[in-house]
Amino acid sequence: MTKYVTGRARLADFGISRQLNMGQTTLYTISAGTKCWKARETLDEDSGIGYKRSTDIQVAGMLMYYIISGGHHPFGKGIHCEMNIFQGKYTLEHVDDEMTRDLIEWMINEEPEKRPTVEDTLAHPYFWAEERRVEYLRKIGNEKEAENCRKSDPRLLHALDQCAEGRSFTNWKSKMPPELMDKLDGKKKAYPDNTLGLLRFIRNLHEHYTEDADSVDMMTMFPDLFGCVYKFAKKMEWNSRSSLKKMFHREDVRY
Template identity: 50%
Template structure:
């Protein structure tokens, strides 16, 4: 009963607390039970709506757990079953993935009970245009969530990365919506299928209206690069903010990174959104990019020295001092962070005729 759920409820969500209280005091005749979950089919308790008729409602499980109940009609039932299948995998029970809680079905709908999240990335970015260090943390958490999928054996492809499918729970980023996920066939690097994904959030090679589109891990990576730009720019798209032109620009490889000033961040984004799939990095290579160079380590070494010049020589002295004085340097593989640096310095010195 609603009363027993009320007794067991341990409030977690700040954002939805008032509405959840209201739901628990609703007229009993309006409360709908499906399996071991309850919800009220009223607009004030609906927290999201998808283009395919999917609706997400606030709800509770019998044990008092707050849930987001994703309701989808039976005609799209396969998508929901697919999502449930992935979320129930033990390897996806992870802090970077929105948690599976329950599943139920009735005459007309399938229902997926998920961890209740506070904000989508889209909502969060709209409220926090300034960014800062917090954004760098969110980007690395987002990439870690994608790595959870890509490092499985065989890998799982998400195929629907976009700001509405990345959520924040207690300040931590979690990836959601696995309805069109696919696992690569064993021993294969490509999954061939019809077009999937959301307009403007698709990789170049998947824009064809074909039934035989090659999806690979690097397909997710190009869209992840678009999302990183979206985070750092406060909501802009590298291929243009007008939907009517955006897909055409993706197809032609026309992008602009003018809304981001950080040259190292731009380097990471350009690497990820490369129109040639083979040239894009793996997720683990993204995470070892200099963009994620630990800020506190830089500050510690600068605190002792305070005189590094903003050029190659300054960087070399910085790296030398790290190796000389810092125990933490053992954790950093600087050669993998700056793969071309030493060769570049050598060629530059040679071209100048230096000894």
Template identity: 55%
Template sequence: MSKTNYQVLKHEVELLRLPKLYDSCVVKYIDFAEHEHFGYLFLQLCEYNLEEHIRNNDGILRPEKLVHDVLDGLRALHCQGPQILHRDLKPQNVLIDVNGRARLADFGISRRLPKNQTTYHTRSAGTEGWMATETLKEDGDIRYKSSTDIQVAGMLIYFILSGGHHPFGGERYKLMSNIKKGKYKLEHVQDVVAKDLIEKMIDKEPKNRPRVEECLSHPFFWTSTKKVQYLRQVGNMKEVASRTNVNQELILMLDECAEGVLYNQWKTKFSPDLLLRADDKKKPYPENILGLLRFMRNLQEHYPDDAASVDLTSLFPHLFGCVYKFTIRQGWNLENPLKEMFKPEKTGGANRHEVEPINDEEHVGLAVQESEHTFTEPTADAKSSIGRI
């Protein structure tokens, strides 16, 4: 970068040199050197950016893994002490390295907050179409918080899972208007659990958006084992456990949440021998979703060896999404024991108290240590060689 715009480059170096970022999904810093007219920032080799990956649609990388990488990179920033706000998340600033891992990049306008502060007051910054609702105000005092990054990260997640669509859609003027109004469509993503995560992240109100740790603890990222554990807990609910005086409204609501997937022949998925041992002869399990949930619960409780040999999430791939949608409607996830399953793992990071405004021109206070190597501008032959590495 030309030294006429040198501070942006040095600012990025200062951030990338932070030791805690090295093993995260943030692009790795390698070295820094100066020439008479230019500064050079050396980063790990990346193949292409997220926009190019989605546009090429090569299908090699799992979208769910890319989503996790984006949020893991954001966790490395937000859970720093002090916290770092990226402020320019967009598909072009997510790079894919040679191992297929997504990494956050371009920290030219990022800011590291003073200790114990979580809000950064400044003018609007970012890229049109990839800016949070609260940053589109007419006045110049914008309050950037970690929740600002979260909303844009939610847009990125939809972009990944939908194959290149934007949740706020539309032409340029309509896109910005939709972000301001909080008007979105998620029609290009069918997974109800993924939709739930995206909706929480892109909420118009910053205070309603989850922290990045909560995003990574969302059921979208749960293992098959944890999903089965969740279904087992639902099967323990008194409304589900009863096989007499069954609430028909619950069955109708579950069928509605199943969105056309039928469960009236679920017993055919299990071996006759297993059914013979596990089914209740006097009160057989009804052939509906409630009966399946109760059967799964009892299988886990009383026949753990048999349960371990059955891949329940593969047998019923849509069941978890259906039940999760149902429990949200019922409000059961807000109560124990289900509530306990949503607690994020404890991570470090700044607390979330309100803070005083800070100057927009303040940068990270760490001194940049330039490379000890002498840097000579590459010749044409050398440039050609570098391009082949």
């Protein structure tokens, strides 16, 4: 990796790189690359290796972790590194951010077909601006589960409570500006002091009280809310719903 004159990072050293022809998805050749920086499917040097775009994705995930963690390899170091790559044994202990971990885990998956494409990678929430993250929370707050936050399924609430335990948004109502709560939290329709209640509150705040919404920085107030909600929605497969799916399209990414 080198630094361009504009100050932006650039990848370098493409000595063994090849450009695939239009419609070509795989290049068969002998194993090549730097020790500990090869994708799992290229480690068998005695067989013809099929290099695909997913091959580069796994190595890019390793490099991403190395840079963000300050020099640590997700598959360890020394003689065990390549064996760990082959067996899919990794650790991301040197990175705390949930979105970073989520993307890297996806990229370094031992199964090539389960890794993201380049477009999937760039559309991942790790690259989303704060404005887009708030938009996502608003959309989640518009889903039926949040709309029915006052009479939610106890099993759903329990699962969310486990996800939210010890987070910054626990008892969120006490952390909001009192005048804002007085305005939105009517006596007959008080918001539950749980995650679904907060998501519905965010939705209504941005939908009906635009000026007040502009004065509240949810991402600063609750820095771990987005990561928790995204991971939970992913687990519940909410992100594949038509109302949310567009958020993850490459053309929607904001730089």
